[in-house]
Amino acid sequence: MKIQGKLFIWLAVFILAIAVIYGVWSKEAAGTTALFMAFGLSIMIGFYLAFTAKRIDAGAQDNKEADVADDAGELGFFSPYSWWPLALGVGGALAFMGIVFGWWLMYFSTPIIVLGLFGWVFEYYRGETQNQ
Known part of the structure; x- marks a missing residue:
């Protein structure tokens, strides 16, 4: 580093x-x-x-003196099938369109962004019964 x-x-x-x-x-x-x-x-x-x-x-x-294999290993956990980034992308696109077309569009984009953010952050904290 x-x-x-x-x-x-x-x-x-x-x-x-x-x-x-x-x-x-x-x-x-x-x-x-x-x-x-x-x-x-x-x-x-x-x-x-x-x-x-x-x-x-x-x-x-x-x-x-290190080889490429010396840095091998797990890099972290990445959610393979998450749909929440799509919600954040749609909300962000609406927010930026709100800057162009009118600030009233922020009323629609803010809940989508908040929902997408909370959904993505707490995606794996729903408990054992929800994943079945």
Whole structure:
């Protein structure tokens, strides 16, 4: 995880340099602001990864002598047949259409987003009788 932190910090330095050059050269506020925000996000991720790398054991990616098989193993649990991301996608699409067509559309998108979020988070906490 140490290398990922360094990569994001170097990316942040690059984005900062590009933001300054772009801001001076173009004198355009929206793009310059977006680049500075991208710098902020990259530096936050980089410092988080660098800070976390100090607290956990070194992984196979931190060892220059490691093989690909050294990092094999379970990566986590991913829900294979979940429909809740579709509900979140529909709710998010309606919310963004609400920005374009009218804020009244948020009244329809907010319950869909909340329902999809709660359904996805608590998908496996329904008890033994619900899964039969």
